[in-house]
Amino acid sequence: MRSPRRSASGDSVSTSASRCGPALSPEEEELDEEMRALCLKIDADSNGSISELELIEAVRRYPEVAAFVLPGVDPATLMEDERAFDSIDETFERIAAGKQRIRYSDFATHFRRAAAERTSNGEELRELYRRIDADGSGGVSKLELLDAVQRCREVAALVLPDGDAKEVLNDEETFELVKNVFERVAGGKKRFDYADFEAYFRRVEASGAVPFRATSDRASKRVLIIGPGFGRQMNPRQGAMIDEAGFQTQWCWEGLPNPEQPSFDVRPFLPKIKAAIDEFDPDVVACASKGGAYMAGLWAHNLWRGPSLLINAHPSCAKLPEGVPVVVCQGSNDEVYPTPRAKLEEVIATGTPNMVFLYYTANSGKLPTGHLSRIGDQHNMQSILNHDCLPRLIDAALSPGGPELHVVRSWRDRLTEQRLAAEHSLGYSPDLLRKRWASPSHRGCDEHKLFEVPRSSEEFAHVAAVFKAQPREKPAYFLSPPETWERVRILKVERVENGALHDDCTVPYYRSLRRSIEDQGLEFEPGVHTSWAFHGADADAIDSIVSNPVAGFQPLTSGSRGASLWGSGTYFARDAKYVADGGFCGKPAADGTRRMLMCLLMTGMPCLGDPQHKGVLPFRNRPHRYNCSVDCLSSPEVYITQHSGASHASYLITFA
Known part of the structure; x- marks a missing residue:
């Protein structure tokens, strides 16, 4: 059992600690001596976990802690330097993920990953x-950065991955x-140094880094399940799936009655759950159905944060707690809590932006x-049992x-490694395609506007790999056996080169999307906020999409064969097989061949589509709206874009 930590209310939980320090969990026992000594030095009350105040105080008191946590920062100025204080505050929040204290193992894992990132680039x-620092002064001015962007291609690729460096002094937007970028790196200063530069560009796009993968060390994470309502007997697959995913689980069940009795008061029973939290020290608390009443009580009384x-x-969860990561699951056909x-x-x-979903x-x-192409969940939330969804929601x-x-x-992660590798080689931004x-x-x-791609080229092979790829898991729209698709032959791949459309429609939208994502406090990630997909149409429509100099796709006049399944917009399929099997490619040519477009989508942050969406999507974080819609939030197979610049026709594929 791990040593108890402070509760969210700040009350201390007693623990017996020897003079040699607290008892450590198995994963913490594996820490090397140097890391363990560092953690023990930070953990002032020796209770086996670290609070933010303890971390701040340790940085101030111990030079070795300061050098490890905030390299290059004078610890004596911590309480006067806002940037230094914000840095340590952000570091703690990143490790704690909403909790009040962090474990030694989480502290070590965070800094090991940070060290690996610094080493890799x-x-x-x-x-x-x-x-950039041509004069070797150790500091870079705005003029030096502008000059370096003009004269050095690698610097331009880093600072202006989607712009034309030659126009930096001629084009106001590029300037x-x-x-x-300079202002973000410098943070209000007239010059920035290498520490500022590294902090901002710690993930160098110029290196062609593979987009972030949503990984999690599940074996080290503890999930406390509030028993009533979770379906341990009625829907046992939910609990079993969490166990099978590798999480450490504990059920809080005994002594908790059904909270949906008339005039039931959850307050007398909250101490039982709080005791289980203190004993198990979970990373996540999970509940379902009627158990939500207990979760709302824990939040209201500040017993779990x-x-x-x-x-x-x-129904009792009418407001989410501030600063707490919360995932809420609901189906449109819920017969118990229709909402x-x-x-x-x-x-x-009501929750904190970027911390709720x-x-x-x-x-x-x-x-x-x-007929319906998809059906929303009822109360038992069947969809979370597919595609590793429930464990991913815990992650x-x-x-x-x-x-x-x-x-x-x-x-x-729903795609094969072969497809991901091919997509990465083709690129995830309009500039790389060009x-x-x-x-x-x-x-x-x-x-x-069409240029044939040589069959012997790597580019042809990459396009073919994405086109022929089938998903890791069985798709929702299963129209023909996989072996049927394996027999399909690619006869020709043509690259679409429409400069006017690229410069005046695609690139401006890409830049505005990037700014919107970053303004919401997120890092823009090509390959996550952009994706490859397929679109089928008849011959006349394809010719118009390829050659139109203003707007290739016309979202507000599109749909799914006249049906607005998920709202108005241009529909794209994740898998080429769906486009071909669904008959979306129009009438075959006289020789039996068909054609479809492979497109780079600027998807941003998507939401679930709705037949009532008429081109304007819901707000995500005012004034920013969602950027596109999808048919499913677990494993989307259909994307719907509402702006002509959000979809760039990149290749025309002829197949039979």
Whole structure:
């Protein structure tokens, strides 16, 4: 058993600690001597965990702790230097993920990963910094950065991954982009040093880093399950799935009656759950159905302020606690707690931005046949038992980047490694796509917009790999056996090179999307906030999409064969097989061949679609709205874009 930690209310829990320090868990016993000694020095009360105040005080008192936690910062100025204080505050919050104290093992894991990141791109960053700091003064001014962007291609790729460095002094928007980067790096100073530079560019896009993967060390995470309502007997698969995922679990069941009795007061029973929390020291507390009443009580009385998972939106959960990571799951067909989506979104909006996530499932609109393509969950939330969804939602509640971003990242894990590798090689930004163009000066101003990709080229192989790929898990829309798709032959791949559309529609939208994501406090991640997908249409429509200089796709006039299944917009499929099997490619040519477009989508932060969406999506974080919609938040197979710049036709594939 791990040593108890302080409760969310700040009350200390007694513990016996020897003069040699607290008893350590098995994972903490594996820490090397240096790391363990550092943790013991920070843990002033020797209770086996670290509070933020203890960390701040240790940084002030011990030079070795300061050098480890805030390298290059004078600890004597910690309480006067806002940037230094904010840095240590952000570090603690990132490790704690909403809890009041952190374990030694979490502290060690965080700094090991940080060290690995610095090592992986440190040499490249230092070389780029040397090129910017041409006079070797150790500091970089705004003018030096502008000059380096103009004269050094590698620096330009880092600072302006999607812009034209040659235009930095001729184009106001490009100039502003560089200036904004300088201001973010310098943090209000006239010059920035290498520490500032490294902190900002710790993930170097110029190196072509693979997008973040939504991983989690589940074996080290503890999940306390509030028993009533979780379906230990009625729906045992939920609890079993958490165990099978590798989490350490404990049920809090005994002595907790059904809270949905008339005039029932949960308060007398909250101490039982609090005692279980103190004893088990969970990373996440999970509940379902009627157990939500107990969770609401824990929040209201400040007895739990850590990551929380609610399966079913209990009526008593009308407001989410501030600063607490919360995941709420609800289906549109819930027969026990029927709640309109708008009401659920109001509840989610009471939580802290980027720390809350509504996992919602709903009915699609009707197909011309009258059938539904997807059906929303009932009270037992069947969908969370597929695609590793329930364990991923627990991971999401624990994620330092926030639960919603974690779920979006985890969509990549539904794809095969071969497809991900091929996508990465092709690139996830409009600028990278343009580098492959064959038109004069890569301008795409020729009358003809299609350029055949040589069959023997790596580019052809990458496009073919994405086109032929099938998902790791059985798709929702199973139209033909997998072996049928394996027999499909690619006859030709043509690259779309439409310079006017790229420059005046795609790139401006990409830049505005990036700014919107960053303004919401998130890091823009190509490959997470952009993705590859497929679109089918008849010959005339494809020709228009490829050649139109203003807007290739017309979202507000599109749908799914005349049916608005998930709202108005242009529909794309994650898998090419779905487009082909669904007959979306129009009438085959005389020789039996068909064509479809492979497109780079600027998806940003998606929400679940709704047949009532008419081109304007819900707010995510006012004034910012969601950027596109999908058919499913667990494993989306259909994307719907509402802006012509959000989808860039990149390749035209002819197949038979």
